[in-house]
Amino acid sequence: MLVCREMTGLVTDYVEGRLSTxxxxxxxWHLGLCRGCRRYLxxxxxxxxxxxxxxxxxLPEHVREELERRFAGWFSGAGxxx
Amino acid sequence: MKKPPDPRSxxxxxxxxxxxxxxxALVARARVxxxxxxxxxxxxxxxxxxxxxxxxxxDEASAEEVVHDTxxxxxxxxxxxxxxxxxxxxxxxxxxxxxxxxxxxxxxVVPFSSLVPxxxxxxxxxxxxxxxxxxxxxxxxxxxxxxxxxxxxVLRGETLAVLERAVAGLSEAQRAVITLRDxxxxxxxxxxxxxxxxxxxxxxxxxxxxxxxxxxLEQHLTGEPP
Numbered sequence: 104m105l106v107c108r109e110m111t112g113l114v115t116d117y118v119e120g121r122l123s124t125x126x127x128x129x130x131x132w133h134l135g136l137c138r139g140c141r142r143y144l145x146x147x148x149x150x151x152x153x154x155x156x157x158x159x160x161x162l163p164e165h166v167r168e169e170l171e172r173r174f175a176g177w178f179s180g181a182g183x184x185x
Numbered sequence: 186m187k188k189p190p191d192p193r194s195x196x197x198x199x200x201x202x203x204x205x206x207x208x209x210a211l212v213a214r215a216r217v218x219x220x221x222x223x224x225x226x227x228x229x230x231x232x233x234x235x236x237x238x239x240x241x242x243x244d245e246a247s248a249e250e251v252v253h254d255t256x257x258x259x260x261x262x263x264x265x266x267x268x269x270x271x272x273x274x275x276x277x278x279x280x281x282x283x284x285x286x287x288x289x290x291x292x293x294v295v296p297f298s299s300l301v302p303x304x305x306x307x308x309x310x311x312x313x314x315x316x317x318x319x320x321x322x323x324x325x326x327x328x329x330x331x332x333x334x335x336x337x338x339v340l341r342g343e344t345l346a347v348l349e350r351a352v353a354g355l356s357e358a359q360r361a362v363i364t365l366r367d368x369x370x371x372x373x374x375x376x377x378x379x380x381x382x383x384x385x386x387x388x389x390x391x392x393x394x395x396x397x398x399x400x401x402l403e404q405h406l407t408g409e410p411p
Contacts, residue, residue, distance in 0.1 A: 106317075106320065106321030106322055107317060107321060107322045107323045108310070108313070108317040108321040108322075109321065111309070111310075111313055111396070112309065112310060112392075114392075115388060115391055115392035115395060115396075116388065116392075119373065119388055119391075121388065137323075138326060139322075139323040139326030139327060140323075142326060142327050142329055143327050145333075146327060146330060146399055146402070146403065147395055147396075147399055149330070149332075149333070149334075149335065149338060150395055150398050150399040150402055151366075151367045151395055152335040152367075153335040153338040153339055153344075153348060153402070154348060154352070154363065154367035154368045154398070155335065155367055155368065155370055156335040156336060156338070156339045157339065157345065157348060157349065157368055158345070159232045159233065160232045160235065160236055161232060162227070162231035162232045162235055163235075163249075166231070166235065166249050166252060167227060167231060169249075169253065170227055170231070170252070170253065170256055171224060171227070173253065173257070174220070174223060174256070174260065175220070177218065177220075177260060178218045178219065178220030178223060
C-alpha cells in the first residue's frame with residue numbers, strides 16, 4: 104500500500120504516464136481512498152496549467168524594430184512601411 | 186515492436202500535429218519572402234524566443250543577440266523546415282542551438298552540463314517536509330483551493346507575480362524545464378531535444394519544479410506555510 108508521502112513523489116511520473124502498470128494501479132487505488140492525495144494531484148495539475156496561462160512577455164519594441172530593420176532587405180517589400 | 190504510424194489516424198492529438206500547425210500558412214508565405222508574414226511570425230513567437238533565450242544567457246543584451254541569431258537562422262533556413270514538428274518547436278530549438286553556439290565564446294551562457302538534476306538543489310520531498318506523519322500519511326490534508334481553473338488562478342490578484350517569482354527562484358535546470366513544458370507548452374520529447382537532456386532527468390527536474398511552484402501557490406492561496 105502506497106502512503107501519501109510516496110504519492111507526492113510519484114505524482115509527476117503518474118501525470119506523465121511513466122508509471123508501470125502495477126504502480127499505476129497502486130497509485131489509482133490509493134487515490135480512490137485518499138481525499139488528501141486527490142486534492143494534491145488536482146493542485147499539481149492546476150499548477151502546471153496555470154503556468155500555461157501566464158501572459159506572454161512583450162517583445163521589447165526596440166528588439167522588434169531591430170529585427171524588422173535587419174530583415175527589411177531580405178523580403179520583397181511587402182512588409183510594413185516606415 | 187512499435188507499429189508504423191497509420192496515416193489515417195495520426196498518433197498526435199489534434200493541435201499538436203504538423204497538419205494542425207497554426208503557422209503553416211504564414212510559414213509558406215514567409216518562404217516566398219512575404220515580409221508581412223515575417224512580421225506576423227515575430228508577433229506570434231518573438232516573445233517566446235526571447236523567453237527561451239533568457240533561459241540560456243544570463244544578461245539581456247546577449248539574450249537579444251540570440252533572438253536576432255535565431256530569426257536569421259530560421260529565415261535563411263526556412264527551405265529546410267519540413268513541417269514534421271510545429272514551426273514554434275522548430276524555432277525554439279534553433280534558439281537553443283544559437284545560444285549554445287554563442288556559449289562557445291560567451292562565459293555568460295548557462296552551461297548545459299548544469300541541466301541535470303543535482304542533489305544540492307534539494308529534492309521535492311524537502312518541499313513537503315513536515316507535512317507527513319511518521320507513518321507517511323498527511324498530518325492534515327492540503328487545504329482545498331477555491332480557484333479550480335487556471336483562469337481563476339491567474340485572475341486572482343498578485344497570483345501572476347507569485348507564479349513568476351516562484352519560477353524565477355528555481356535552479357537554472359528546473360526553470361528551463363518547467364518554462365519549456367508548462368509555460369511554453371512543449372512536449373517532453375521537444376523539451377529533451379531542445380535541452381539535450383535525457384527524459385528521466387527532464388522528469389525529475391519537472392517534478393521538483395512543479396512541487397515548488399505548487400507550494401508557492403498554496404502559500405499564496407491559502408496562507409499556509411510551504
